[in-house]
Amino acid sequence: MKAINTLRMGGTDVLPLVEGGKGVSVSTGASAGAWAAAGGAGTISIVNADSYDEQGHPVPQIYHGRTRRERHEELVDYAIRGGIAQARIAHEVSGGKGRIHANILWEMAASERVITGVLEGARGMIHGLTCGAGMPYRLADIAAQFGVHYYPIVSSARAFNALWKRSYSKASDLLGGVVYEDPWRAGGHNGLSNTENPFAPEDPYPRVLALRQAMRGFGLDNTPIIMAGGVWWLEEWQDWIDSEELGPIAFQFGTRPLLTTESPIPDAWKRRLLTLKKGDVYLNRFSPTGFYSSAVNNGFLHELRQRAEHQVPFATEATEELTAPYGVGPRKREVFLKPEDVARVQQWESEGFVEALRTPDSTLIFVTPDRARMIVADQTDCMGCLSECKFSNWSQRGPSYSNGHRADPRSFCIQKTLQAAAHASGPDADKVMDENLMFGGTNAWRFGTDPFYANGFVPTTKQLVERIMTGK
Secondary structure, three states: OOOOOOEEEOOEEEOOEEEOOOOOOOOOHHHHHHHHHOOOEEEEEOOOOOOEOOOOOEOOOOOOOOOHHHHHHHHHHHHHHHHHHHHHHHHHHHOOOOEEEEEEEOOEOOHHHHHHHHHHHOOOOOOEEEEEOOOOOOHHHHHHHHOOEEEEEEOOHHHHHHHHHHOHHHHHHHEOOEEEEOOOOOOEEEOOOOOOOOOOOOOHHHHHHHHHHHHHHOOOOOOOEEEEOOOOOHHHHHHHOOOOOOOOEEEEEOOHHHOOOOOOOOHHHHHHHOOOOOOOEEEEOOOOOOOEEEEEOOHHHHHHHHHHHOEEEOEOOOOOOOOEEEEEOOOOEEEEEOHHHHHHHHHHHHOOOOEEEEOOOOEEEEEOHHHHHHHHHHHHOOOOOEOEOOOOOEEOOOOOOEOOOOOOOOOOOHHHHHHHHHOOOOOOHHHHHHOOOOEOOOOHHHHHOOHHHHHHOOOOHHHHHHHHHOOO
């Protein structure tokens, strides 16, 4: 195993090990601070992070506004308060070692306001900004305003080329590194383009080499590339370490820090990680962001697949193809279906899927009455957590605050489910985890086969970093 040496990142020498950011109360100050204290770059998430009351208990994010716009403002306030709280914890836990980065999704609601508010309230405690899920052109300007380094997340050389030419070339001195997030292997939201096959993963080496070649064209020979997605044992990446062809490389670990003593995720989530088998992480496109995402294939995703499968095209008036009249729902509203779909709908209804909900694609999905009520309630309670949401049709751009499309019942409220997963507790915790979104990288199944975790061992972050440094 090659020696793993420090590299220059964000103006200081650190281990080439970066904690991946995981939103909504998962990448906290405790985990990020511990990672930095071990010599690497820890990452807090400022995507609706937890803040705390005087007794140190998380403040429940409850919304009182009567309109989406009012609830949106409450959400921004929660996000800024939570981001500041986590930055302070990380700063204290790190003891001045390593680096503390803050991660945010560019397509999160009011992302610029949240980043600015957190940096103003936690001056000197955050050393870098990591940002993806979109094209964060303004990231360099915000970093320059506060004198911190920035780390854009890209999935191709083409994306970085566009960001550099439009914005980043004006603040090249603060570009701390470029995160290459593999769109097939990373957990959470992925950057697959329309030209890439989601079911045919590509070798990351040529893609990262292309990114380095583009960066060299801009004079960024020594700017680290941070490989994210699919990294587990570093001995599997020896060809990347000290490679003259690739230049300086760091490695990001998003999934492995989930299973540490400092990780805030519920014990039920940690237990589930230890039972995963290969193939248990599912690349899907149900997210209200419109992006692909990788998550544990549990009951939550099963129900979303069921919605998509219980689907037929329809029209309110007969067409050349849609000729069969049919009464749907308790009120038997007449619509027109394909004749061959009538039997399928009758079968679903006989199984209890009697509520028909319209989609933006002129189709109907058939769900149970309880599920229909939940979908409508979640859409009504929308707090505008994304810049645009296909599930609720929210858009943060006024004056209508709507994306102009019908809300899509095939998706889900991502804020609600991530909060539920992050805070599951009590005797029903295992059930809650099965019924909510559990993001994870495609290598998450390796918890159950890696001898480091034998007999359910859960390491401290320090022990995990030490283990990673051995290459095994």
